[in-house]
Amino acid sequence: MFSKPDQPAPAASRPASPNTGKSVFGSDLRITGDVTSTGTVEIHGVIDGTLSARGLIIGPEGEVKGTVSAETVEVKGRFEGRASTEHLTLRASANVQADVTYSAVSIESGAQIEGRFTKAKQG
Template sequence: MFSKPDTAPAAPQPARAPNPNAGKSVLASDLRITGEITSTGSVEVFGDIEGNLTARSLMIGGEGAVKGTVSSETVEVKGKLDGRVSTQSFTLRATAQVEADVTYTSLVIESGAQIEGRFNRPKG
């Protein structure tokens, strides 16, 4: 009728693998976020973000702005980016305005993009 509760510690949860079916998050132009954003999918920024942003892919729209640290497999910038970036593929469109220290594997810069900072491609 009565039983002693199990006092064994809970097994640690396995790390979550990235979800290949994760959706797209769109941060609208009237949105301003200060803090940390994390997604296993893609993020499109049309508003103002200040803080850390981690996602599988990131696109900063023409009216979008990100200030902070970005970590993403692919980054495409049409708007403003200020901070640090770690990515595999970094694409700056003609309307991009970037002040950042960037670590990348692949880099595309369209004519007209404004850039200032350090670009580092790891050897390997």
């Protein structure tokens, strides 16, 4: 009368591509260490370490210190360290002290930047 089914219930369906996800780190969050994602990561808190993702957005109150590797990087807050990216966008509120390797860059008037910006060699 009350028996378990022979087959487990089907697992929840997942998006077709793991790259469609977006992870948001709130302003009350501080992480020291490595962060890895196959999607986009949006930072409103503080990350101190290595971050690898398909996309990175550093919010106006966000701060990243360390090494970043992402296809796209958009900075509205503070970034300090090293970055390797295809597309770099620095908004007017950005404060960047970094060595960056990029393929394309966009810098809004008002962004504060210091460091070495190197265009990746096409090969």
